Amino acid sequence: MSSRHPFDLSLTLVTDAALCGERGVAAVVAEAVAGGATIVQLRDKLASTEQLLEQVAELAGVIDGRAALVVNDRLDVVVAARERGIRVDGVHLGQSDAAVLAARDALGPDAIVGLTANTRAHLDAVARLPRGTVDYLGVGVIRPTSTKPDHPPALGVDGFAVLAAATDVPCVAIGGVGAADVPELRRAGAAGVAVVSAICAAPDPRAAAAEFAARWAASAGIEADGGSPTASGAPRPAGGVPRVLSIAGSDPSGGAGIQADLKSIAAVGGYGMAAITALTAQNTRGVRGVHVPPATFLADQLDTIADDIEVDAVKIGMLANAEVIDTVAAWLRRIRPPVVVLDPVMVATSGDRLLDPDAERALRDLLPLADLVTPNVAELAVLADAEPATTWAGVIAQAETVSAGFGVRVLAKGGHLDGATAPDALVDAAAATIVEFDGERIATTATHGTGCSLSSALATLRASLGAWEPAVAEARRWLRESLRHGESLAVGGGHGPVHHFAGLWSRGGLATAPTPAEVEAEWWAEIADVRRAIDELPFIRALADGSLPRTAFEEYLAQDAHYLRVYSRTLAEASRLAPDAPAQAFWAAGAQRCLDGELALHRDRLHDLRGPRDQRARPFEPNAANTAYLDHLVASGSRGGYAELIAAVLPCYWIYDDLGRRLVTGGFGPEALSPEHPYADWLAMYGEPAFELATRQAIDTVAAVASRATPAVRARMLRAFRRSAEHELAFFAAPWPADRIEVDA
Numbered sequence: 201m202s203s204r205h206p207f208d209l210s211l212t213l214v215t216d217a218a219l220c221g222e223r224g225v226a227a228v229v230a231e232a233v234a235g236g237a238t239i240v241q242l243r244d245k246l247a248s249t250e251q252l253l254e255q256v257a258e259l260a261g262v263i264d265g266r267a268a269l270v271v272n273d274r275l276d277v278v279v280a281a282r283e284r285g286i287r288v289d290g291v292h293l294g295q296s297d298a299a300v301l302a303a304r305d306a307l308g309p310d311a312i313v314g315l316t317a318n319t320r321a322h323l324d325a326v327a328r329l330p331r332g333t334v335d336y337l338g339v340g341v342i343r344p345t346s347t348k349p350d351h352p353p354a355l356g357v358d359g360f361a362v363l364a365a366a367t368d369v370p371c372v373a374i375g376g377v378g379a380a381d382v383p384e385l386r387r388a389g390a391a392g393v394a395v396v397s398a399i400c401a402a403p404d405p406r407a408a409a410a411e412f413a414a415r416w417a418a419s420a421g422i423e424a425d426g427g428s429p430t431a432s433g434a435p436r437p438a439g440g441v442p443r444v445l446s447i448a449g450s451d452p453s454g455g456a457g458i459q460a461d462l463k464s465i466a467a468v469g470g471y472g473m474a475a476i477t478a479l480t481a482q483n484t485r486g487v488r489g490v491h492v493p494p495a496t497f498l499a500d501q502l503d504t505i506a507d508d509i510e511v512d513a514v515k516i517g518m519l520a521n522a523e524v525i526d527t528v529a530a531w532l533r534r535i536r537p538p539v540v541v542l543d544p545v546m547v548a549t550s551g552d553r554l555l556d557p558d559a560e561r562a563l564r565d566l567l568p569l570a571d572l573v574t575p576n577v578a579e580l581a582v583l584a585d586a587e588p589a590t591t592w593a594g595v596i597a598q599a600e601t602v603s604a605g606f607g608v609r610v611l612a613k614g615g616h617l618d619g620a621t622a623p624d625a626l627v628d629a630a631a632a633t634i635v636e637f638d639g640e641r642i643a644t645t646a647t648h649g650t651g652c653s654l655s656s657a658l659a660t661l662r663a664s665l666g667a668w669e670p671a672v673a674e675a676r677r678w679l680r681e682s683l684r685h686g687e688s689l690a691v692g693g694g695h696g697p698v699h700h701f702a703g704l705w706s707r708g709g710l711a712t713a714p715t716p717a718e719v720e721a722e723w724w725a726e727i728a729d730v731r732r733a734i735d736e737l738p739f740i741r742a743l744a745d746g747s748l749p750r751t752a753f754e755e756y757l758a759q760d761a762h763y764l765r766v767y768s769r770t771l772a773e774a775s776r777l778a779p780d781a782p783a784q785a786f787w788a789a790g791a792q793r794c795l796d797g798e799l800a801l802h803r804d805r806l807h808d809l810r811g812p813r814d815q816r817a818r819p820f821e822p823n824a825a826n827t828a829y830l831d832h833l834v835a836s837g838s839r840g841g842y843a844e845l846i847a848a849v850l851p852c853y854w855i856y857d858d859l860g861r862r863l864v865t866g867g868f869g870p871e872a873l874s875p876e877h878p879y880a881d882w883l884a885m886y887g888e889p890a891f892e893l894a895t896r897q898a899i900d901t902v903a904a905v906a907s908r909a910t911p912a913v914r915a916r917m918l919r920a921f922r923r924s925a926e927h928e929l930a931f932f933a934a935p936w937p938a939d940r941i942e943v944d945a
């Protein structure tokens with residue numbers, strides 16, 4: 201956190217009068233401060249200025265200097281309170297509130313000025329301000345929450361980490377944060393957490409605050425900037441760099457086996473060594489062959505290493521057959537390395553067997569020699585002598601059985617379960633403990649070697665951190681970062697490898713391309729303001745509630761029909777420029793669908809609404825918004841080629857799909873679309889699954905191109921995309937003169 205200020209950002213209580221209930225805000229604040237809240241932010245969107253001033257005075261008295269007091273939004277209230285001699289430490293502003301520069305000006309250098317920021321664009325704007333203008337950024341929301349209606353899409357801990365890493369200003373995580381999130385957020389670089397309901401609505405606010413404070417304190421030392429950092433951000437071991445030996449098979453494609461182990465060990469700060477048990481002929485699609493050298497030669501490798509080098513940790517992977525297992529077991533009994541992690545590899549991600557079936561029994565004898573085993577769901581079931589679990593609770597139960605039966609700590613892995621999250625759990629039957637780690641599942645095909653990478657990172661981090669829990673937490677943080685960037689390596693056509701050095705490279709200034717999923721999230725966030733403005737247009741509001749005048753709707757449809765005819769040509773151009781057959785076919789199909797839609801519009805709607813005679817009487821003219829939009833599309837293609845063209849055509853899919861679905865399902869306003877709605881059949885077109893599917897494909901196609909593009913091309917694509925979104929807004933606004941908006945061409 202900033203050293204300029206004596207303020208402790210670790211735990212902010214944001215007040216909510218409704219949630220505090222009859223106890224009153226002041227009583228809850230008193231309890232929360234006693235429990236360890238370090239900042240109190242008075243947030244009351246309904247109170248009058250005078251009421252706010254009264255509340256500020258009351259809270260300042262209750263807090264009595266034990267925590268800092270800031271006011272949400274209302275710089276004027278802070279100024280007025282200070283004039284009355286009330287101690288208020290500062291203000292927290294939203295993006296649409298008074299400018300932070302004005303606040304800094306009004307309150308002076310020692311006040312706290314906080315700002316809500318939830319997009320890259322917000323961070324960029326802060327970076328342009330003079331240093332010291334903003335003390336901290338409130339970054340969120342972390343999880344969906346009801347205390348902030350209309351909040352932007354939830355960032356999750358990972359999204360928070362991405363933003364926090366992109367700014368020097370301390371970031372406080374806010375929005376749906378629970379006490380259990382604290383360690384992960386602190387590791388993700390949070391300077392603190394801000395909490396509303398978890399304290400205001402708690403039966404015992406003091407205990408709730410104390411739990412947050414305790415978790416914050418307990419996660420000290422494992423935050424990204426704590427200690428002297430290794431590549432992974434973990435503090436260095438007191439005793440130097442751990443020397444870590446992988447005993448595993450070779451994967452010549454480099455994503456699993458000893459190749460993955462050596463990369464992983466290096467990435468999290470260890471010195472890697474490898475004794476090879478077996479050679480596989482393998483790529484990202486599967487294993488074609490396995491060659492097992494004589495076990496006596498493995499024994500030679502192991503002995504040669506141990507005769508010279510002190511081994512701080514051992515990771516064991518593919519063992520091929522019973523003879524190899526026995527060789528490793530004998531060596532472990534003799535050498536007794538301080539840390540042994542056993543990844544009981546039986547089957548590769550591709551489904552190929554990597555252990556003789558008759559060797560599974562021998563493997564069981566090896567288990568008690570390990571400090572930790574890391575089976576995936578299938579391997580755990582074999583060890584538990586049961587069918588593979590299909591639920592996380594089932595996995596935990598089997599892990600308890602295995603831990604108790606073999607007297608070994610188990611890391612149960614949820615990578616192969618379905619579901620929105622990818623949990624792991626440390627299960628230790630002897631100590632009767634289960635520690636769960638959770639985080640959203642990362643949408644990626646790059647999962648080859650995740651088990652190998654995790655187990656070798658764990659062996660390394662256990663040696664450097666001295667305890668299992670922080671080792672698992674840090675190994676997961678690193679693996680998840682590596683998973684997120686795996687696809688950017690573009691290795692192989694099957695399950696590609698994770699990007700073991702994604703974090704190291706980006707911290708070293710080596711650009712790591714964003715994944716398609718990141719492109720998607722960033723671009724959608726980038727046009728959040730435009731989408732909001734579209735939602736608020738009287739035209740759209742009236743379209744939603746059915747009150748849109750026929751004349752305006754007709755005008756819109758006539759403009760749309762013209763637009764679609766030219767838009768179809770730009771899609772045909774995208775098809776012409778497409779680099780491969782699937783993309784060529786996709787854009788061509790889009791062009792065809794557009795033309796069909798345009799023809800149908802003319803046949804069913806325009807004819808219907810206006811009558812052919814009327815149409816003749818009023819010859820059609822494209823309006824300025826329409827022409828400007830179409831010019832932009834054509835120019836994007838001729839200036840920027842395929843990449844910019846498909847970025848420019850995307851908003852017409854994405855915004856319509858989003859808007860259409862919300863209009864039809866009632867996600868837009870209070871009621872779902874009634875059958876009596878005058879434009880129900882027309883709106884239904886955009887809620888159709890076929891359009892949703894086409895939109896999904898369009899987003900995926902564009903995001904994949906952007907993810908692989910150079911940074912300069914990616915930036916131009918984003919500009920073309922945003923400009924089209926702005927044209928969408930102007931297009932919607934045009935049929936109703938009151939809304940008309942000009943966009944520069």
Ligand SMILES: Nc1ncnc2c1ncn2[C@@H]1O[C@H](COP(=O)(O)OP(=O)(O)O)[C@@H](O)[C@H]1O
Pocket residue numbers: 549575576577613614615616622623624640641642643644647649650651652654676679680683
């Ligand atoms: N899609 C994913 N998103 C996030 N984490 C994942 C994903 N797939 C696997 N993991 C994590 O990778 C590690 C390896 O797990 P798993 O895939 O179950 O084992 P294995 O690679 O041995 O089959 C675990 O920490 C798991 O939680």
Ligand SMILES: Cc1ncc(COP(=O)(O)O)c(N)n1
Pocket residue numbers: 448449450451456457458480482517518545547548549554647648649650651652653
């Ligand atoms: C040589 C070798 N060892 C292990 C694995 C398991 O890979 P995963 O980590 O995906 O389970 C593999 N595919 N190849």
Ligand SMILES: [Mg+2]
Pocket residue numbers: 543545576650651652
């Ligand atoms: Mg595995």
